Amino acid sequence: MPEPQPQSWRSACPVNIALEILGDRWTLLILRDVLLFQRSTFKDFQESPEKIASNILADRLKKLQQHGILESHRSESDARVIAYRPTTKGLDLLPVLIELILWTDRYEETGAPRRSIARLRRAPHEVIAEIKAAFADPTKVAKRSGK
Amino acid sequence: MPEPQPQSWRSACPVNIALEILGDRWTLLILRDVLLFQRSTFKDFQESPEKIASNILADRLKKLQQHGILESHRSESDARVIAYRPTTKGLDLLPVLIELILWTDRYEETGAPRRSIARLRRAPHEVIAEIKAAFADPTKVAKRSGK
DNA sequence: CCGGATCCGTTTCGATACTG
DNA sequence: CAGTATCGAAACGGATCCGG
Numbered sequence: 001m002p003e004p005q006p007q008s009w010r011s012a013c014p015v016n017i018a019l020e021i022l023g024d025r026w027t028l029l030i031l032r033d034v035l036l037f038q039r040s041t042f043k044d045f046q047e048s049p050e051k052i053a054s055n056i057l058a059d060r061l062k063k064l065q066q067h068g069i070l071e072s073h074r075s076e077s078d079a080r081v082i083a084y085r086p087t088t089k090g091l092d093l094l095p096v097l098i099e100l101i102l103w104t105d106r107y108e109e110t111g112a113p114r115r116s117i118a119r120l121r122r123a124p125h126e127v128i129a130e131i132k133a134a135f136a137d138p139t140k141v142a143k144r145s146g147k
Numbered sequence: 148m149p150e151p152q153p154q155s156w157r158s159a160c161p162v163n164i165a166l167e168i169l170g171d172r173w174t175l176l177i178l179r180d181v182l183l184f185q186r187s188t189f190k191d192f193q194e195s196p197e198k199i200a201s202n203i204l205a206d207r208l209k210k211l212q213q214h215g216i217l218e219s220h221r222s223e224s225d226a227r228v229i230a231y232r233p234t235t236k237g238l239d240l241l242p243v244l245i246e247l248i249l250w251t252d253r254y255e256e257t258g259a260p261r262r263s264i265a266r267l268r269r270a271p272h273e274v275i276a277e278i279k280a281a282f283a284d285p286t287k288v289a290k291r292s293g294k
Numbered sequence: 295c296c297g298g299a300t301c302c303g304t305t306t307c308g309a310t311a312c313t314g
Numbered sequence: 315c316a317g318t319a320t321c322g323a324a325a326c327g328g329a330t331c332c333g334g
Contacts, residue, residue: 009259009260010179010180010184010195010196011258012258013183013184013248013257013259014248014251014252014255014259015175015179015244015248015251016176016196016197017251017257018247018248018250018255019175019176023170023172023175024170024171024172025166025170028166028170029162029163032157033157036157037155041315041316042315042316043315043316046316048157049157050163051309052308053307053310054309054310054316055308055309055310055317055318055319056307056309057316057317058317058318061317068254080315080316081315081316082315082316092250092253092254093250095249095250096243096250097162099242099243099246100161100162100165100243101160101162103165103240103243104161104162104164104165105161107236107239108161108165110159110160110164111156111158112156112159112160112161116156171325188296189296189298190295190296190297193297200327200329201299202298202299202300202326202327202328203326204297204298205297225296227295228296228297229297229298
């Protein structure tokens with residue numbers, strides 16, 4: 001087999017599809033908060049350090065749900081709160097997010113704690129498994145550790 | 148050690164920095180072409196199926212160079228042509244790109260050929276090594292295998 | 295021809311204010 | 315708390331022009 005490459009599937013390369021879903025600044029920030037930092041409510045996201053505007057946030061949350069990446073339901077502990085959770089499809093974005101973080105940490109100045117990054121680099125699979133397990137277990141999702 | 152998580156490094160999470168570099172539709176498409184499909188010239192990128200406008204393309208190429216992801220030099224074979232190549236930093240985006248492609252292929256309808264995707268899924272490291280080797284070898288970079 | 299730069303109508307974004 | 319309405323600013327994208 002002298003020719004492993006099947007002669008350019010560029011026009012069929014899935015990158016462009018991914019970009020229609022994720023290719024804007026805010027969407028990935030929301031996913032960061034949901035997947036990595038256990039945020040779940042509209043207010044949580046609004047309080048992100050990047051100060052997302054409420055209309056943009058509403059729009060992106062809607063799109064993320066339409067794409068089947070997030071789902072929402074009323075909180076059981078507090079009925080007036082709507083909690084957003086990742087679907088399986090959403091959780092499967094963790095590898096992308098982690099690779100992105102590792103790349104950025106390698107080449108840009110960030111204040112990220114060494115221990116967290118080191119663990120992501122050493123055992124990403126382990127971290128992913130933990131996060132998935134946490135979302136699979138209802139009790140862990142319901143209560144976000146105080147503070 | 149009962150507490151592995153150092154209490155939210157969200158504000159220091161490198162995702163936002165990555166997004167300032169990559170967080171628009173066109174940048175990643177250019178990188179797709181450079182890293183995965185051996186495109187290297189302005190004209191190559193213009194001919195992408197997504198039809199990027201020339202002013203936008205020029206702007207993104209400049210930014211990618213400013214961020215040290217691409218570098219440019221005049222082609223040796225044809226002096227009027229400028230060839231863009233990924234730097235090491237640029238090549239290290241391959242894992243991100245690959246994870247993105249695998250995710251998209253898993254959940255969205257794409258026309259990507261099964262063999263290419265299967266290989267990316269089975270042995271991403273191998274593919275990455277090949278691509279890096281190709282860029283390290285000047286002869287392979289210079290001539291893009293004809294059509 | 296190649297790699298852009300410039301101009302300009304149109305769309306989209308995003309900050310603020312307001313509402314259920 | 316979880317959004318909508320409004321409106322100015324920015325980005326986009328198409329066409330055209332230009333220097334080498």
